[in-house]
Amino acid sequence: MLVAKNLTKHYRRHADVVKVLQGLTLTVESGEFLSIVGASGSGKSTLLHLMGTLDAPDSGQILLDGRRIDNMRGKQRDLLRNKTFGFIFQFYHLLPELSTLDNVLMPAFIQQSVWGWWQTRREWRRRAEELLTRVGLGHRMKHKPRELSGGEMQRAAVARALLNRPRVLFADEPTGNLDVDTGADIVRLLRDLNEDSGVTIVMVTHNLEIAALTDRVVRMAGGRVVEECFSEV
Amino acid sequence: MYKLLLCTTYLRTRYLAFVCIVSVMLGVCTLIVVNSVMSGFSNKLKDRLHGILADVLIETERADGFDETPAEMEAVIRASKAGPHVEAVSPTVEVFALLQFHVMDRSGKRVPITKHVRLIGVDPAKHSKVGRFKEYLVRQHADPAPSFDLTPEAKQRFERNRQFSEWDQPPKPNKVAQAPGPRSVELFKEPIIPAGLEIPVAIPPPVLPQGPPPPLPGAILGYSIAHYRYKDPETGESKEVEILRPGDDILLATVGADGASVKYKTFAVTDYFKSEMSEYDGGFVYVSLDELQQMRGMDGRVNCLQLKLKGDVANDNQYVHETLIPEVQGKFDPTSARVASWQQHQGPLLAAIDIERGILNLLLFMIVGVAGFSVLAIFTMIVSEKFRDIGVLKSLGASDRGILSIFVTYGFLLGLVGCILGTGAGLLITEYINEIEAFLARITGQQIFDRSVYYFDKIPTNVDPMSILFINAGAVLTCVLFSVLPALRAARLHPVRALRFE
Numbered sequence: 001m002l003v004a005k006n007l008t009k010h011y012r013r014h015a016d017v018v019k020v021l022q023g024l025t026l027t028v029e030s031g032e033f034l035s036i037v038g039a040s041g042s043g044k045s046t047l048l049h050l051m052g053t054l055d056a057p058d059s060g061q062i063l064l065d066g067r068r069i070d071n072m073r074g075k076q077r078d079l080l081r082n083k084t085f086g087f088i089f090q091f092y093h094l095l096p097e098l099s100t101l102d103n104v105l106m107p108a109f110i111q112q113s114v115w116g117w118w119q120t121r122r123e124w125r126r127r128a129e130e131l132l133t134r135v136g137l138g139h140r141m142k143h144k145p146r147e148l149s150g151g152e153m154q155r156a157a158v159a160r161a162l163l164n165r166p167r168v169l170f171a172d173e174p175t176g177n178l179d180v181d182t183g184a185d186i187v188r189l190l191r192d193l194n195e196d197s198g199v200t201i202v203m204v205t206h207n208l209e210i211a212a213l214t215d216r217v218v219r220m221a222g223g224r225v226v227e228e229c230f231s232e233v
Numbered sequence: 234m235y236k237l238l239l240c241t242t243y244l245r246t247r248y249l250a251f252v253c254i255v256s257v258m259l260g261v262c263t264l265i266v267v268n269s270v271m272s273g274f275s276n277k278l279k280d281r282l283h284g285i286l287a288d289v290l291i292e293t294e295r296a297d298g299f300d301e302t303p304a305e306m307e308a309v310i311r312a313s314k315a316g317p318h319v320e321a322v323s324p325t326v327e328v329f330a331l332l333q334f335h336v337m338d339r340s341g342k343r344v345p346i347t348k349h350v351r352l353i354g355v356d357p358a359k360h361s362k363v364g365r366f367k368e369y370l371v372r373q374h375a376d377p378a379p380s381f382d383l384t385p386e387a388k389q390r391f392e393r394n395r396q397f398s399e400w401d402q403p404p405k406p407n408k409v410a411q412a413p414g415p416r417s418v419e420l421f422k423e424p425i426i427p428a429g430l431e432i433p434v435a436i437p438p439p440v441l442p443q444g445p446p447p448p449l450p451g452a453i454l455g456y457s458i459a460h461y462r463y464k465d466p467e468t469g470e471s472k473e474v475e476i477l478r479p480g481d482d483i484l485l486a487t488v489g490a491d492g493a494s495v496k497y498k499t500f501a502v503t504d505y506f507k508s509e510m511s512e513y514d515g516g517f518v519y520v521s522l523d524e525l526q527q528m529r530g531m532d533g534r535v536n537c538l539q540l541k542l543k544g545d546v547a548n549d550n551q552y553v554h555e556t557l558i559p560e561v562q563g564k565f566d567p568t569s570a571r572v573a574s575w576q577q578h579q580g581p582l583l584a585a586i587d588i589e590r591g592i593l594n595l596l597l598f599m600i601v602g603v604a605g606f607s608v609l610a611i612f613t614m615i616v617s618e619k620f621r622d623i624g625v626l627k628s629l630g631a632s633d634r635g636i637l638s639i640f641v642t643y644g645f646l647l648g649l650v651g652c653i654l655g656t657g658a659g660l661l662i663t664e665y666i667n668e669i670e671a672f673l674a675r676i677t678g679q680q681i682f683d684r685s686v687y688y689f690d691k692i693p694t695n696v697d698p699m700s701i702l703f704i705n706a707g708a709v710l711t712c713v714l715f716s717v718l719p720a721l722r723a724a725r726l727h728p729v730r731a732l733r734f735e
Contacts, residue, residue, distance in 0.1 A: 054628055054728045075632065082630025089732065093625040097242045109235035110630050117234040160629075 001030040001200060002051060002168060007060035008223075009046055020046045021057070022223035028168075031198045033191065035211040038220035044204040045172050047220070051202065052085050052170045053077050064168075082111055086161030086199075090173035092153040094145040094160075101141040104128040104160045111164070124163075131159035135189060151182035158189060162199070169193075171203040175210055187213050235626070236635055240642045243615070250647055253611055256604035257651025257708050258658065264597050264704045265659030265696075270666070271593065272700070273693030275586050281510045282582070284365030286575040287323065287539035288547050289558065293569050296492035298326065298534035300569075306538055315560045318546040321362035324535040326354035326525045330487035332458070332518060336476055346476075348458065350518045352487055354525030354535075357381065363541040366519075370453065371505040372479070381451030381503050381521045383480065390480025391449070391501050449482060450524045451503035457515035459505055477502050485518065490530045498528050550576070601708045604651070605715035608644055612719035616640065623723050624731030637724035644716025648709035655708070656701060667691045 009021040020043040028034055028051075036044045049055040051062055053069055062070040069080060081087075086107075094103045102109075108124040109117065117124075132138055135155040137148075145153055154174060161169055171190065175183030187203075187210050194201050203214060211217045212231055219227040244250065291306070293299055299306060303324035310316060330352035335343040357379040361367035366379075373379040383391060459477035477483070479502050486497035500520060508514055526533060540561075546552060553574055562572040576583060616623075623636055662669060670681050670692060682692050 049729050052628070054732075078630045078632045080630075081628060087628045089625075089628075091621075093621060093732065095239075095622055095625065097246045098238075102238070106235065106626075107629050109238055110626070110635070112234050114234050114237055 001065060002028040002202075003061075003063040004047065004051055005061045005063065007047070007050060007057045007062070009043070009050065009055070009057050020223055021050075021060075023060075024220075024224050026218065026225055028200060028202055030167075030200055031194070032216060033194045033201045033203070033214040034216050034218065035203045035205055035214040036218050036220060037205060037208060037211050040206070042220040043223050044206075044220055048170050048172050048202065048204050052087060052168075053080055054087075082107055083164050084167050086164070086166035086169045088154070088157050088161050088169065088171040088174045090176040092145070092150070092157045092177075094153055094156060096145050099142050099144060100132065100137060100148065100156050101125070101128055103145065103156055104132060104163055106160060107163045128159070128163060131162055132156070135159050150178050151185065154178060154182075154186050155189065158186070158193075162193065162197075165197075165199075167200060169199050169201045171201060173204055173206070175205065175207060183207070183210060184213075235631065236639050236642060239639050240646055243643055244646050244650070247615060249611055249614065250643075253604065253608045253647045253712070254651045254654065256607045257601065257648055257712060258655040260597075260600035260604050261652050261655025261704055261708050262659040262662065263600055264594070265656060265701060266662050266666070267593060267597055268590075268700050268704070269659075269663040269694045269696050270692060271590050272695040272697055275590060276695045277693040278510070278586060279583065281508050281513075282579050283575050284369065285508055285510065285513055286578055287363035288542040288553070289540040289561065289572065289574055290578055291538040291540070291561065291565065291570055291572050292327075293536050293571070295536065295569060296488060297490040298531055298536040299538075300534075302533060303535050303538060306565075309564050310538075310540070310561060313560055313564055315557045318542050318557060319540050320543045321359070321541040323356065323359040323363040323539045323541075324522065325360065325537045325539060326522060326529070326531065326535050327537050328352050328487050328525075328529070330485050330518065333484040333486070334477055334481065349516075350455075350458065350485075351516050352485060352525065353517060353519050354522040355519055356522045360539075363539045365508075366506075369506050369508045371456065371507050373504055379504075381453065381519075381524075383451055383501055383503050387478075387480035387501065387503060390478060391482065394481060449499055449501040450521060452483060452485070452500035453504045453506050453519040454483070454502055455514040455517040456505045456507035457511060458518070459502065479503055483518075485520070487529065490532075490534075496528050496530070498524070500524075550574075598707065601711050604708070605711040608647065608712050608715040609718060612640060612644065612716050613722075616719045616723045619723070620726065620731045623726050624728045624733075627726070627728040628732070633724040636726075637720045640720035640723055641713060641716050644712045644720070645709060647716075648712030651712070652705040652708050656705060659701075660696065663694050663696060666694060 004024060004026045007021045007024045008019070010017055010019045012018075020041075024043070024047060026047070036047065038044050046055070050057050050070065053062075053072060057070055060070070061068055064080075064084070069077075072080060094100075095106065098106070105124060105128050108120075108128075112120065112124075129138070129141065132141055135158055137152060137155055137159065140148060140152060140156075145156070148156065154177075158174075169190070174190070175186055178186065190201055190203070191213055193199055201214075203211075205211050208217075214231055216228060216230050218225050301309070303322075306324075307322045310319060310322070328351075330350050332348045332350045333345055335345055338344050355366070357366070361379060367376070368374050370376075370379055372384075454477060459475065461474045461476055463472055463474070465472050481502045482499050483502060484497060484499050486495055488494070489496045506514065506517060506519060522535070525531075526535075541547075542553065542557070546557065554577075558572050558574060562570075565572070626636060627633075674680055674682075
């Protein structure tokens with residue numbers, strides 16, 4: 001479904017050149033829960049960003065259902081990020097001025113015009129409330145992010161990522177800022193979502209215990225995939 | 234939808250942005266107040282200038298006036314293409330003159346005061362139709378037919394003054410009528426008259442009853458000529474002293490129609506002329522047109538003809554200057570008769586007012602410019618604070634243009650709120666400016682609007698809706714322009730770098 005072919009990416013700071021990805025190739029199957037592990041600086045997050053079209057590779061291709069997405073620009077790319085992909089970040093990245101419900105609704109706000117929102121607002125609210133209830137935040141809809149715990153904020157971020165029924169969910173160290181138990185809860189939540197709705201999940205983590213909960217684990221080193229194994233879960 | 238939501242949310246929650254709102258509010262408020270006051274002063278000044286002068290003036294600098302009589306000139310004008318647009322005509326004689334009157338000093342001695350004035354001979358009925366002459370008269374502004382006649386009180390005062398001045402004179406020897414004695418004629422040795430015939434004594438002249446002399450012709454003085462304003466050193470208040478009253482006599486001396494001889498005559502004060510223009514109230518004296526013509530030996534001629542135009546034409550400046558005035562000028566010899574509108578007559582003064590107002594507006598708009606820079610600074614800070622949020626929005630599918638429009642719209646809303654508040658404050662201050670001035674004067678002990686300088690009792694204001702619209706549009710545009718740069722920076726942020734921003 002999602003294929004990264006021979007990707008290279010480097011960062012330059014003045015005269016220093018840091019080669020992050022060096023000819024990486026990876027295939028993600030539809031409905032798969034994939035985790036990418038590796039040491040710090042191995043290029044895990046960079047790969048995630050490239051696959052999610054948040055960044056562009058120096059060379060190589062990224063294909064979604066056989067269609068190139070790495071060279072998409074403008075409206076096509078924005079539409080892809082809004083409707084096809086969902087993102088969960090290590091630091092949650094909820095908008096602090098909005099309530100939890102409004103944060104979850106943000107993809108719909110971006111997608112809809114004012115008039116379009118006015119016409120469809122009830123359906124969107126219902127969907128957001130269902131998602132929040134699903135992730136255990138039904139009683140925290142009106143609260144601001146500063147009033148939520150880390151785990152609750154990450155659950156809200158998960159609900160936000162799922163609002164538009166994305167085909168692929170990208171999670172960049174979703175448990176990195178949480179304690180072990182909370183982190184495990186989050187991964188279990190993602191697991192359940194993957195099994196229930198069949199959403200493809202690509203998760204970056206440095207926690208092997210967390211990675212063990214996924215379908216397949218891919219290990220990166222030196223900007224390449226060096227090992228992969230299938231989980232027994 | 235997200236742009237509107239975030240703009241309004243930031244407007245409610247970003248307290249730092251209130252600094253921008255206050256800056257814009259102050260700038261707009263100041264501009265509105267200053268514009269309203271200056272417009273009020275300007276309009277009142279133009280109104281007064283126009284009230285004193287008619288719409289069109291035909292003047293000559295010849296001492297003996299126009300060759301044509303006023304009736305002949307009026308007939309020529311009415312027969313021309315400009316004729317249908319002329320509502321009223323007033324012939325006048327305007328000359329330089331010296332005014333002399335006496336006042337009592339502290340020791341009780343009468344001392345002469347001499348002033349140079351502009352002496353204007355008018356027909357009050359005709360002159361009231363071409364301008365606001367009647368409205369500016371202090372005593373007769375409500376009279377249907379103003380005149381130069383003395384009121385009974387003024388006549389009494391005049392009579393009393395006359396008696397006082399007689400008492401002041403040294404006593405004159407009584408002239409007893411000497412009956413002539415018999416004449417002796419020594420021309421011939423032999424008497425012409427036969428002897429025995431007595432020559433009758435010449436009949437002495439009849440002794441007429443002693444009555445008051447005929448009343449003097451009346452004169453209407455500029456208010457400031459007859460009144461003296463000063464500031465009480467103890468209380469600091471402006472006070473006014475009347476130095477010439479109706480019934481007092483004045484001497485007016487001017488050049489005759491031959492341009493060489495000096496003519497003078499005594500007049501009695503009948504009324505005051507108060508236009509609240511110090512230049513006119515301190516320098517104009519009006520007398521009857523017939524009296525001045527006689528005094529100067531003008532044989533019924535005048536040196537100025539003032540025309541009032543009909544309402545629709547009077548307001549059409551372009552038509553008046555480009556068509557009507559050339560039409561009238563064409564009927565008279567330009568070397569001796571100059572035709573001009575009241576605006577052309579007062580051109581330098583009116584131009585000075587407009588230039589001053591334009592420069593002041595430009596300088597004051599810099600306040601709004603400062604507000605714009607505060608928008609730039611604060612938005613740059615806000616964009617820096619919002620780096621991660623911008624990254625999140627982009628990862629959720631927000632476009633670069635959408636991010637740009639969030640901040641530009643935010644700048645627009647800040648400007649709009651500042652303008653609404655500034656306009657409200659500005660209109661409120663303008664409405665109660667006199668009360669505010671009085672309050673500040675009480676607090677500080679300083680007169681902010683010195684009534685001894687201006688003859689307005691209140692600070693004149695004029696709120697022009699178009700000016701307010703331009704001020705608000707300019708302020709909002711400034712805010713939008715100054716928000717573009719930070720907005721562009723936000724729009725161009727790389728989502729990954731934004732998400733990683735610490």
